[in-house]
Amino acid sequence: MKSCFQSTQILLPRKDIAMSTWSVVACDQYTSEVEYWQEVENIVQDQPSTLHIIYPEVYLGKDDGRINRIQNEMQSYVDHNILEERISDGFVLVERTINQQKRLGFVGVIDLEAYDYTPGTSAPIRATEGTIESRIPPRLRIRENALLECPHVMVLIDDPKNQLIEPIYKSKDHLECLYDFELMKNGGHVKGYAVTGEFAQAVNAKLALMERDSNGFFLAVGDGNHSLATAKACWQNIKKTLSKEEQMNHPARFAMVELVNLHSPALVFEPIHRLLFHIDMVDLLTSFKKQLDEDHISYTDGDDIIFMNCDKDIHIQLQNEDGRLPVDILQSFLDQYLQNHPECQIDYVHGQDTVEKLGKQENNCGILLSAIDKTTLFPAIAAGGVLPRKTFSMGEAYEKRYYIECRQIMK
Numbered sequence: 001m002k003s004c005f006q007s008t009q010i011l012l013p014r015k016d017i018a019m020s021t022w023s024v025v026a027c028d029q030y031t032s033e034v035e036y037w038q039e040v041e042n043i044v045q046d047q048p049s050t051l052h053i054i055y056p057e058v059y060l061g062k063d064d065g066r067i068n069r070i071q072n073e074m075q076s077y078v079d080h081n082i083l084e085e086r087i088s089d090g091f092v093l094v095e096r097t098i099n100q101q102k103r104l105g106f107v108g109v110i111d112l113e114a115y116d117y118t119p120g121t122s123a124p125i126r127a128t129e130g131t132i133e134s135r136i137p138p139r140l141r142i143r144e145n146a147l148l149e150c151p152h153v154m155v156l157i158d159d160p161k162n163q164l165i166e167p168i169y170k171s172k173d174h175l176e177c178l179y180d181f182e183l184m185k186n187g188g189h190v191k192g193y194a195v196t197g198e199f200a201q202a203v204n205a206k207l208a209l210m211e212r213d214s215n216g217f218f219l220a221v222g223d224g225n226h227s228l229a230t231a232k233a234c235w236q237n238i239k240k241t242l243s244k245e246e247q248m249n250h251p252a253r254f255a256m257v258e259l260v261n262l263h264s265p266a267l268v269f270e271p272i273h274r275l276l277f278h279i280d281m282v283d284l285l286t287s288f289k290k291q292l293d294e295d296h297i298s299y300t301d302g303d304d305i306i307f308m309n310c311d312k313d314i315h316i317q318l319q320n321e322d323g324r325l326p327v328d329i330l331q332s333f334l335d336q337y338l339q340n341h342p343e344c345q346i347d348y349v350h351g352q353d354t355v356e357k358l359g360k361q362e363n364n365c366g367i368l369l370s371a372i373d374k375t376t377l378f379p380a381i382a383a384g385g386v387l388p389r390k391t392f393s394m395g396e397a398y399e400k401r402y403y404i405e406c407r408q409i410m411k
Contacts, residue, residue, distance in 0.1 A: 153224030
């Protein structure tokens with residue numbers, strides 16, 4: 001039996017390509033800081049780079065011909081051998097060093113037939129947060145005619161005994177080193193090793209055993225929920241055009257991801273904060289406290305939720321919340337409040353510094369939240385639901401996955 005996460009073909013840049021400019025951070029980071037992406041553009045310029053084949057979400061909604069340029073660039077990278085097949089059937093063992101901590105992972109593919117983001121699903125691969133279906137169509141337009149995929153999705157495995165990734169890492173000196181370089185913009189250092197042959201066979205066998213013993217819930221999507229939902233939607237459309245036999249091994253049936261052990265000490269769950277624009281702070285706070293009163297939730301001074309703007313910071317500690325997470329209470333309120341105030345806009349931000357900088361600008365409001373205990377993740381999802389959307393982030397923005405590996409998804 002094959003696992004729903006498995007070995008694959010992996011493309012990497014030619015050895016003469018500068019990896020430090022090839023690799024850029026996940027497209028869904030720094031979505032309120034266009035200056036970040038402008039700085040990346042200045043660093044990269046016309047050099048071969050994943051910047052040219054991804055769509056930074058800060059630019060979503062702008063009809064600037066970017067999608068066509070991305071698709072043309074992908075074709076060019078294949079036609080001109082910018083990308084080469086470095087692994088025909090295997091994994092990349094990733095060693096990412098950030099803040100003197102090493103985070104390990106395997107790059108491979110998941111079977112999208114085994115993934116479902118619907119709350120309460122019994123699929124082996126499940127979303128960790130609510131998926132906003134309205135966010136899929138613009139991302140679908142990017143992927144549906146793309147020749148390549150380049151992953152920023154990180155999927156979690158609940159492996160407290162360190163059975164899967166860590167034993168292969170101990171043998172890394174016997175593996176080919178594929179890359180070894182500093183990531184731009186304070187992203188730390190990254191090394192990649194080819195896991196092929198007997199090593200890949202051992203990993204595939206171990207994955208199959210672990211999935212068999214997982215009681216039906218094997219992997220949780222930690223980062224990139226909406227990108228993976230988009231890959232699923234794209235596959236569902238392609239699937240309709242294929243015979244049963246063609247569906248079995250079509251490349252679009254699979255999505256490349258990095259698999260990380262939930263129990264890695266280097267994997268830190270950070271809260272995702274909120275930024276509100278064009279907001280009346282007094283009305284916002286009055287409405288929030290009114291909602292808490294109606295829900296019979298008391299509050300006092302504390303750090304569950306911190307509202308900040310140019311005037312002052314308001315600290316709130318919730319009480320009598322009946323097991324609900326503060327982020328759930330806040331987000332339920334914000335969904336209704338923003339519906340009634342269409343002039344207001346919201347962004348979800350990983351870094352506290354960004355919230356403090358932008359939240360204190362006039363007519364803005366930054367909202368800081370506390371982190372959750374990551375060991376509660378799998379039990380919470382297994383209980384039949386998903387966490388409130390944008391509950392946690394696996395590290396700060398600069399710690400997110402950088403694009404490196406590619407894979408062909410169109411025949």
